Amino acid sequence: MRTVAVVGASLAGLSAARSLRKQGYDGRLVVVGDELHRPYDRPPLSKEFLAGTLGEAELALESDDEDLAAEWLLGTRAVGLDHRGRTVRLADGREVRADGFVLATGAAARTLPGSEGLAGVHTLRTLDDARALRDELARGGRLVVIGGGFIGAEVASTAYALGLEVTVVEAAPTPLAGPLGEAMGAVVSGLHADHGVRLVCGVGVKGLSGESRVDAVLLEDGRSLPADIVVVGVGARPNVEWLEGSGIALDNGVKCGADGRTSLAGVVAVGDCANWYDPRAGHHRRVEHWTGARERPDAAIATLLAQGAVEPGVPRPPYFWSDQYGVKIQFAGHAAAADSVTVEAGSADGRDVLAVYRRAGDPVAVLGMNQPRLFTRWRKQLAATS
Numbered sequence: 001m002r003t004v005a006v007v008g009a010s011l012a013g014l015s016a017a018r019s020l021r022k023q024g025y026d027g028r029l030v031v032v033g034d035e036l037h038r039p040y041d042r043p044p045l046s047k048e049f050l051a052g053t054l055g056e057a058e059l060a061l062e063s064d065d066e067d068l069a070a071e072w073l074l075g076t077r078a079v080g081l082d083h084r085g086r087t088v089r090l091a092d093g094r095e096v097r098a099d100g101f102v103l104a105t106g107a108a109a110r111t112l113p114g115s116e117g118l119a120g121v122h123t124l125r126t127l128d129d130a131r132a133l134r135d136e137l138a139r140g141g142r143l144v145v146i147g148g149g150f151i152g153a154e155v156a157s158t159a160y161a162l163g164l165e166v167t168v169v170e171a172a173p174t175p176l177a178g179p180l181g182e183a184m185g186a187v188v189s190g191l192h193a194d195h196g197v198r199l200v201c202g203v204g205v206k207g208l209s210g211e212s213r214v215d216a217v218l219l220e221d222g223r224s225l226p227a228d229i230v231v232v233g234v235g236a237r238p239n240v241e242w243l244e245g246s247g248i249a250l251d252n253g254v255k256c257g258a259d260g261r262t263s264l265a266g267v268v269a270v271g272d273c274a275n276w277y278d279p280r281a282g283h284h285r286r287v288e289h290w291t292g293a294r295e296r297p298d299a300a301i302a303t304l305l306a307q308g309a310v311e312p313g314v315p316r317p318p319y320f321w322s323d324q325y326g327v328k329i330q331f332a333g334h335a336a337a338a339d340s341v342t343v344e345a346g347s348a349d350g351r352d353v354l355a356v357y358r359r360a361g362d363p364v365a366v367l368g369m370n371q372p373r374l375f376t377r378w379r380k381q382l383a384a385t386s
């Protein structure tokens with residue numbers, strides 16, 4: 001393999017580039033990214049960076065002395081993959097010819113139809129999004145967050161600490177029920193009420209009102225929530241439109257084996273855009289977590305360099321964390337697989353719970369709220385037993 005092209009210059013793309021060098025690849029390495037920025041860390045964008053306690057320089061994912069001997073083509077979007085011609089086409093007309101390809105184009109924030117062009121309405125995925133939202137939050141006022149998922153909840157928590165009046169609207173009866181299950185979703189989202197942040201559940205959003213700037217969020221039950229700023233936190237969709245027509249199998253992202261191999265030889269996918277086969281669950285699963293984007297490229301690159309001749313190992317159970325209202329929330333495993341949840345330490349009311357999810361008596365997931373030591377112990381056990 002003489003040239004490898006990595007498409008997507010963020011956590012998964014950088015991790016793949018590092019894995020290539022670590023695993024002995026010394027050929028040409030081209031990294032394509034549509035943002036102008038060098039790789040930066042996204043989790044602080046809804047936390048310390050939004051709060052103004054962390055600067056832009058501290059978001060950098062590369063260290064000062066790191067040199068991957070890569071060609072960085074930044075600020076340019078990949079618009080097509082020609083597998084037969086072994087070429088990635090770029091929006092500026094250039095082409096990158098390569099023998100191996102790593103797809104790492106991540107995900108983009110979903111928007112609310114009809115909200116385009118209305119001032120005061122934000123999504124949060126990129127550094128540029130975070131800069132714009134941070135500037136608005138600094139002016140204060142009433143914030144309505146649409147979506148009670150992790151990013152919405154973190155924005156609510158940060159804005160509350162900045163002194164804004166915050167309301168969170170969630171269409172489901174219980175926020176976070178998908179990733180954490182009903183019972184623990186209620187415990188974690190109880191943090192909002194603990195801090196006087198209003199949580200409106202079980203009602204959808206009909207639309208937004210305002211002439212050039214948003215002034216209210218209109219709910220489907222007829223209520224109207226006055227708003228100076230609105231954050232739309234309704235999930236993300238994988239950035240894979242550019243691959244349509246390439247012949248690669250797409251299904252909720254790029255469909256991959258348990259080692260990141262795609263339906264095309266010499267092409268692997270990593271990070272939030274990749275829908276990896278999960279041998280534990282017996283089906284594909286696309287995870288949008290930092291740790292997966294950081295760790296899984298090692299296996300995908302081993303597959304790429306060995307041209308598919310390696311046996312896929314079983315990846316560690318998915319893990320993510322979230323910081324809300326001063327509470328460190330950690331979760332590993334799959335809540336949906338469980339038939340019971342028990343509190344092993346702390347208490348739900350004290351918001352310091354350590355809860356273990358089991359199926360037929362075996363642990364399949366663990367949740368910690370400000371329980372880092374016990375959580376780490378259970379996470380290890382989970383990896384060993386599941």
Ligand SMILES: Cc1cc2nc3c(=O)[nH]c(=O)nc-3n(C[C@H](O)[C@H](O)[C@H](O)COP(=O)(O)OP(=O)(O)OC[C@H]3O[C@@H](n4cnc5c(N)ncnc54)[C@H](O)[C@@H]3O)c2cc1C
Nearest residue numbers: 008010011012034042043078105106107271272288289290
């Ligand atoms: C605000 C926020 C907070 C988060 N907090 C947490 C947290 O607390 N814990 C946790 O576990 N995870 C968290 N995450 C998730 C974590 O950041 C992601 O899982 C991780 O960034 C995924 O990395 P990635 O490289 O796969 O994708 P991304 O980071 O999305 O990067 C993909 C890159 O590819 C670029 N790109 C897209 N299409 C093209 C194209 N056609 N051509 C060229 N380039 C392209 C994109 O612009 C982007 O730069 C958070 C995410 C956000 C946005």
